[in-house]
Amino acid sequence: MPDLHHRLNERAKLVSLILSGRSVLMLAPRRIGKTWLMDRVKEDLERTGARAIKVEVAGLSTEQEFLVELCKAIENAQELRERFTAQVLQRLKQLSGNIESGGLAQAAGRLDPRQFLETLVQELNKGESKTVLLIDEFALFVQEFAKRDADAARRLLYQIRKLWQGSGNVVWFLTGSIGLDEIGRRYDMAGALLGIELIPLEPFSAEEARCFFEELQAQKIIGQFSFADGAFGYFVDELGWLSPYHIEHVLKLVDVSNGAASVEQIEAAFGKILSPNFRLHFAAWDEHIEKNFPPDDARAMRVILGIAAQHAGGEVEATYLARLGPGLERRKLLNHLTALVYDAYLVKDGERWRFRSGLLRRYWIEYVA
Numbered sequence: 001m002p003d004l005h006h007r008l009n010e011r012a013k014l015v016s017l018i019l020s021g022r023s024v025l026m027l028a029p030r031r032i033g034k035t036w037l038m039d040r041v042k043e044d045l046e047r048t049g050a051r052a053i054k055v056e057v058a059g060l061s062t063e064q065e066f067l068v069e070l071c072k073a074i075e076n077a078q079e080l081r082e083r084f085t086a087q088v089l090q091r092l093k094q095l096s097g098n099i100e101s102g103g104l105a106q107a108a109g110r111l112d113p114r115q116f117l118e119t120l121v122q123e124l125n126k127g128e129s130k131t132v133l134l135i136d137e138f139a140l141f142v143q144e145f146a147k148r149d150a151d152a153a154r155r156l157l158y159q160i161r162k163l164w165q166g167s168g169n170v171v172w173f174l175t176g177s178i179g180l181d182e183i184g185r186r187y188d189m190a191g192a193l194l195g196i197e198l199i200p201l202e203p204f205s206a207e208e209a210r211c212f213f214e215e216l217q218a219q220k221i222i223g224q225f226s227f228a229d230g231a232f233g234y235f236v237d238e239l240g241w242l243s244p245y246h247i248e249h250v251l252k253l254v255d256v257s258n259g260a261a262s263v264e265q266i267e268a269a270f271g272k273i274l275s276p277n278f279r280l281h282f283a284a285w286d287e288h289i290e291k292n293f294p295p296d297d298a299r300a301m302r303v304i305l306g307i308a309a310q311h312a313g314g315e316v317e318a319t320y321l322a323r324l325g326p327g328l329e330r331r332k333l334l335n336h337l338t339a340l341v342y343d344a345y346l347v348k349d350g351e352r353w354r355f356r357s358g359l360l361r362r363y364w365i366e367y368v369a
């Protein structure tokens, strides 16, 4: 089976950047395949002889929790489990009389977090091969941490920046499904991200989506059907946002066995996924705005989306301004529109801002607007 959709270009690029010592931040909306890609990059790196340690930090909100996760991952990494862990513990004991028994994770609770992290990275840096710290959903963690204690979050971010600049053998690969630049601005820590390599992750192209479709069939995740004339093009255009998640869930609902799915049958699958039974597939889009923006911004963004949903072709800036009323200055509107493009709700098409996915637009009309 061809593997066009296996992100081979992205993987090669990431591995080569990382091995050259550059730390990387990959921001893209959820369910586009960041975690999948990170897992593959981890394997690719390990094949080159690098040490790769992956932690998932969504849901964490303190530095202590973050360090404990990192320690657990180090203690689980086969090649680090014994000698390295003993070596770090030895070093930590020299720094603090407070550490007696237990492993790394326990020691993390007994030392100043900054000193702990610095010591850990210094020791990893002494290794002969590169160590890559892969931190999945870093942006969500930073946001939750900043909500609790913005100063401490800022300090951690600046410390990590110092670490990635100063420890050539330890490289960071971070992902996030919310705009870390926006959080940086909100909590006054945008400077901490300067110098990191920003790599976007795009949804699949039509060819990649086609290939992914074949993989889903080979794995029997979706039914055995082909696309009748024009049906695949219709699917691609109407979905508008070719994330593996949405492709899979719509195609699961195509009701054709051993035949060719027509445009009408694809349309029927779209209809089904918009029904109350399946609307949960879109709930994250709905919640995202409430969860990740301050209440005033979230309110304005919802109004903007409500206006955008009225026409498939969207609206021009002046229309949004007029409809939002005098309370919203132009700069703010543009910031919101940009954030909505960034998070893949909207695209700018010439002078018009419209929903990127026809399907999401229909969901919005049906359930949100």
Ligand SMILES: Nc1ncnc2c1ncn2[C@@H]1O[C@H](COP(=O)(O)OP(=O)(O)O)[C@@H](O)[C@H]1O
Pocket (backbone or CB within 6 Å): 005, 006, 007, 029, 030, 031, 032, 033, 034, 035, 036, 037, 177, 212, 244, 245
């Ligand atoms: N390139 C790919 N090939 C095959 N399946 C993929 C690919 N990328 C993502 N997936 C699948 O799509 C779903 C969403 O991907 P995930 O990595 O969890 O997204 P994210 O981390 O961006 O939210 C998962 O089930 C994942 O296995």
Ligand SMILES: [Mg+2]
Pocket (backbone or CB within 6 Å): 031, 034, 035, 036, 136
């Ligand atoms: Mg993920």
